[in-house]
Amino acid sequence: MERTLEDILPIMGVEHDCILSKQGDITVAFEVTLPEIFTLSEEDYEAVHQALIKAIRVLPKQCIFHKQDWYTQDRYKSQANGGGFLADSSQRYFNGRSYLHHSCFIYLTKKPANRRAVTSMYSGLLKKTIVPVETVQPQLLHDFLETVGQFERILKDSGFMQLRRLKDNELAGTKKQAGIIEKYCNLNTPGEVQVLRELSFAEEIRVGDLSCQIYSLADVQDLPAHCGARMTYDKYSTDRTRFPLGFAAPMGLLLFCNHIYNQFIFIEDAQVTLKKLESKRLRLQSLSAYSRENAISRDATNDFLNEAIGAQRMPVRAHFNIIAWSNDPVELKDLKNKVSSAMAQIDAVAKQEVSGAPQQFWACMPGNAGDFPSNDCFDTFAEQACCFLALETNYRSDPPKDGIRFCDRLNGRPVFLDMFDAPRKAGITSNMGMLVCGTSGGGKSMTVNHILHSLYEQGAHCVTVDIGGSYKGLCELVGGYYFTYEEKDPIKFNPFYLPPGDFMDSEKKESLKALLVTLWKQENESFNRSEYVALSNALSGYYDYLQSATNVFPCFNTFYEYLQTNYLEVLKGHNVKDRDFDVNNFLYVLRPYYKNGEFDFLLNATEKLDILNQPFCVFELDNCKDHPIIFPVVTLAITEMFISKMRKLAGKRKVLMIDEAWKAIAKSGMAEFLRYAFKTIRKFNGIPGVITQELDDLISSPIIKDAIINNADIKILMDMRKFMNKFDKLQDVLGLSEKAKTILLSVNKDNREIFIDLGGQVTKVYKNELCPEEYYAFTTDGKERVKVMEYAQQQGSVENGIRALIRDINNK
Structure with a gap:
């Protein structure tokens, strides 16, 4: 019914x-x-x-x-x-x-x-x-x-x-x-x-x-x-x-x-429950002689009553x-x-x-x-009843506009993770330093490519120092500046160029003086006060000269010519002696960087000049990392450029990512800059990051231990199971808890999983799953990267090349 x-x-x-x-x-x-x-x-x-x-x-x-x-x-x-x-x-x-x-x-x-x-x-x-x-x-x-x-x-x-x-x-x-x-x-x-x-x-x-x-x-x-x-x-x-x-x-x-x-x-x-069970026990006791099942039930009921009273359990x-x-x-x-x-x-x-x-x-x-x-x-x-209660839920997601898209490891559902602002507001982290570590082929560069692209889409200025060309595809896709050293097309900078509307401030002057001193003096040579004043006056005079002169392009060549002509007259007027500032020695030592010199390309770039306002820059140093002249100049130029971004782009997020190049930078005397970046950059809404694949680097390098790990509250680690038997040292250096160790060792690179530790308080594993377009934009596999570049040349752009490549793969 x-x-x-x-x-x-x-x-x-x-x-x-x-x-x-x-x-x-x-x-x-x-x-x-x-x-x-x-x-x-x-x-x-x-x-x-x-x-x-x-x-x-x-x-x-x-x-x-x-x-x-x-x-x-x-x-x-x-x-x-x-x-x-x-x-x-x-x-x-x-x-x-x-x-x-x-x-x-x-x-x-x-x-x-x-x-x-x-x-x-x-x-x-x-x-x-x-x-x-x-x-x-x-x-x-x-x-x-x-x-x-x-x-x-x-x-x-x-x-x-x-x-x-x-x-x-x-x-x-x-x-x-x-x-x-x-x-x-x-x-x-x-x-x-x-x-x-x-x-x-x-x-x-x-x-x-x-x-x-x-x-x-x-x-x-x-x-x-x-x-x-x-x-x-x-x-x-x-x-x-x-x-x-x-x-x-x-x-x-x-x-x-x-x-x-x-x-x-x-x-x-x-009390009523126990009384009922006691009656049941007595009833089973009287029936136990007739059935083994009754005897077993009697014993079970007796055990239950003993535990309830003896251990003060709640029935x-x-x-x-x-x-x-x-x-x-x-x-x-x-x-x-x-x-x-x-x-x-x-x-x-x-x-x-x-x-x-x-x-x-x-x-x-x-x-x-x-x-x-x-x-x-x-x-x-x-106590036993509570064992059957469901205790977990799905991964939670931060707002997409603030987070990096990853996937949960259960269903591959996209979730967004705010690694930088939300943890600091919640008191989980105190800085935004980032350390990425994993073995070769573990997915480091793909992960960092994805993070950089997400930050770029959110309006950040990203500067990447790389050895290996892992970020070329992304850089070309977003229309960024890509600097690399090749014999036919060597790396070029122009630290003397100022964007329209910009002006020479004390910080810019100091960075140019540091560059000139590096080119002029060796590490064991002294640099006195009079030379410092002379270089400072030379730079001030040169930029005053640029304002009045016409058709003079700011670069090292015109600065060199200014020293040869106008500034010599200034020095004579001030009765400056050679012992105070030997301008002829200065010009002679820096002659290789002037036009028709051996390194005349290095400081006289006429393109890719507005680095300050370019939101995506990649410096690929593989071919020049061992060059005794070019590499120190390049690292100084990168340092100067990033510090300029850091201090002048108020309100903008700045990202400095150093992929494997930190070892080369440290060797050339730039260890102090790394320490400075990891300790200071957070005050300017900056994110410093270092990527390494060598486990021994983490354990043995004082730069990594003292400057980076201690100031990197964000740790992204890949599959570490191959290091399982010598994991104790790594655990000690990274300061991982036993809980974090258990979660980290569950990471499986075949599932594209990564481990993220925020301030030692939040430890979680995500999947870094990418769509095919992202995969081919970020790939670091040699054959795949060559194929992407071939398609890009045929189609006229990286974007069209990736589209055509995926279309051909799907058709096959």
């Missing part, structure tokens, strides 16, 4: 942010934010477990703890608002990617003292109508809410969970938005258009066109022999580390299908079930295998509910836990 929902709906109303049932039950609901999966240590899981036990212990008698976790299949929707070629390509690539959306709720229900016990044969679902009981007493509500406040405070103080109490509109819904009761009755998924579905319990549970199946853990015989706060996840464990995962995780995020995981813990009068009743649904007949057939396999991972046996399924489905409705059949529960202790 069909009945209207209004006749049998157990919910009477919503008042004072509470759900009131027709049987007099009061329910308070919380939306819960859980820790992220794959980020907790064994100690963390134990701490969460103990916090839940403490919270449940404060709940009063006749109270029900109902935790309901929704896991619904969803598709990723791009959050970024447009962008360049690579940004648009990545949005198309990731858009629509399937993942499991998770939301968690805790319902605390207080039953009235005279509430009749409910069984499968006495359920509100079986009644024709439900007559509401009398109004709830105000004092009862006040006392219960006080207890709820204590429960909430205990969980919040643990530091692992955040609870937000749901308001009336969120419970009951509005005309525009469904409440949680309505969502449950219609199995509405997040983002779904609000749909009213018909409920049917005839042959199976059907909600509209959705077929539901319920699998429960309701019998002690089906439970695992051992349970705990966490289990070992073999997939991410190694010979030296055991990777922990929540004990109930297989029924949560690891079970990929639409399902709700319901966890019930019933708090009853402990509770519990029930756990999974409600899974689908409208696909093929998927429906596979649901049982999926759920059974998930429960088998914790050595439990799934029982598919048939006759009792409607009552359980009805009792899982928010606010109706008091109607749960008692015969579908089992006796246990709070």
Whole structure:
């Protein structure tokens, strides 16, 4: 016989942010934010477990703890608002990617003292109508809410969970938005258009066109022999580390299908419960002579009573079930295998509910836990019951405009990570120094390319010093300046050039003097005060001369000619002697840098001049890193240029990334600049970064240890499993905790995973998955890079070349 929902709906109303049932039950609901999966240590899981036990212990008698976790299949929707070629390509690539959306709720229900016990044969679902009981007493509500406040405070103080109490509109819904009761009755998924579905319990549970199946853990015989706060996840464990995962995780995020995981813990009068069990033990004692099963049950009951009294355990009743649904007949057939396999991972046996399924489905409705059949529960202790609670959720994402796009390691869903601003505001990090370390082929350059491109898209000025040409593709794609040394096209600078509107300040003058002194003097030669004054006056006079002269291009050549002519007259007028400033010696030593000299190309560039306002610059030093003349000049020019950006581009983010070149820079006396950059750049909204692939560099180099690691709160590490047997030294140098070590050694480069440590407090593994366009723009593989450049030449640009290459690969 069909009945209207209004006749049998157990919910009477919503008042004072509470759900009131027709049987007099009061329910308070919380939306819960859980820790992220794959980020907790064994100690963390134990701490969460103990916090839940403490919270449940404060709940009063006749109270029900109902935790309901929704896991619904969803598709990723791009959050970024447009962008360049690579940004648009990545949005198309990731858009629509399937993942499991998770939301968690805790319902605390207080039953009235005279509430009749409910069984499968006495359920509100079986009644024709439900007559509401009398109004709830105000004092009862006040006392219960006080207890709820204590429960909430205990969980919040643990530091692992955040609870937000749901308001009336969120419970009951509005005309525009469904409440949680309505969502449950219609199995509405997040983002779904609000749909009213018909409920049917005839042959199976059907909600509209959705077929539901319920699998429960309701019998002690089906439970695992051992349970705990966490289990070992073999997939991410190694010979030296055991990777922990929540004990109930297989029924949560690891079970990929639409399902709700319901966890019930019933708090009853402990003394009454123990008295019933004592009577049961005596009854089994008298029957033990007739059956071995009775003897075993007697011993089990006796052990339970001994532990309850001896260890001061809190006896509770519990029930756990999974409600899974689908409208696909093929998927429906596979649901049982999926759920059974998930429960088998914790050595439990799934029982598919048939006759009792409607009552359980009805009792899982928010606010109706008091109607749960008692015969579908089992006796246990709070400590064991809490082992079956789901403790993890998905990776959270920062706003796309502030973060770098990575992917979570479970489903490959894009998540954005703000590594720089948010951690500093939260007190997690104190600087923005970055260290990237990994073996050759581990994905360092691809990762840094991706980070640099993201920062560039967000408006940052990026300067990269490279050995190996890893950033040429990205530089050409974004239209940046690429400086490299080749015999036919040697590297060129023009530190004497000032952009229109710029002026000679003391900092620019000091950097030019440092450059000229480096070219003139050797390291063991002294540089006196009179020479310093003469060079300073020469630079001031030269820039005054440029303002009055016409058709004079600022470069080393014209500066050299100014010294030969105008400045010689100035020196004579000031009676400057050779012992004070030997201008002839200066001109002779610097003659190779003047036109027609051996290095006349180095300081006389006529293109790529406005480096200050160019947001993307790459200096590739592979071919000149061992040159005794060119390399020191190049490093000085880079230093001068970046310091100029750092101080003049107020409000702009500046990024200095040194990829393997730090060793060469350090050898040429630039170690102090590295120390300066890592200690000072953060004050100018700057990000210094160093990339290395040698483990011994981290351990043995004083520059890396003292200047970089100590001032790099952001550490990005690749697959380190090959160093597992000598990992202790690396762990000590990097200051990694045992938790970070366990997470780091789970990284698998074959899955494109990277480990990110923020200030030693946040340690997480992400996938650096790239769309094909990003991959070919960032690739450092020799053959692939050559192919990209060939296509770029054929098509006229790197962007068109990548498009054509991907098109040809897909066609093949």
